Amino acid sequence: MSDAVQLAESYRSKAEELRSIADTDEHVRTQEELRRLALDYERIAETLDAIGRTKNVLRKHPGGTSRSGPA
Secondary structure, eight states: OOHHHHHHHHHHHHHHHHHHHHHHOSOHHHHHHHHHHHHHHHHHHHHHHHHHHHHHHHHHOGGGGOOOSOO
């Protein structure tokens, strides 16, 4: 498992923790902010997953990083 994928799992875990806290908090503004932060963590996790997938593709196709075309 790549570092990016492991980090993504960590962010998802934190997002779930923030949602759990939001569910038990009595202040609406705090709940909203915690849920917004959880969504941000989920988005970061999705980005890290994409980075991990890209790294896997590049490992399989080492020549895929070169650019060709007009200079």
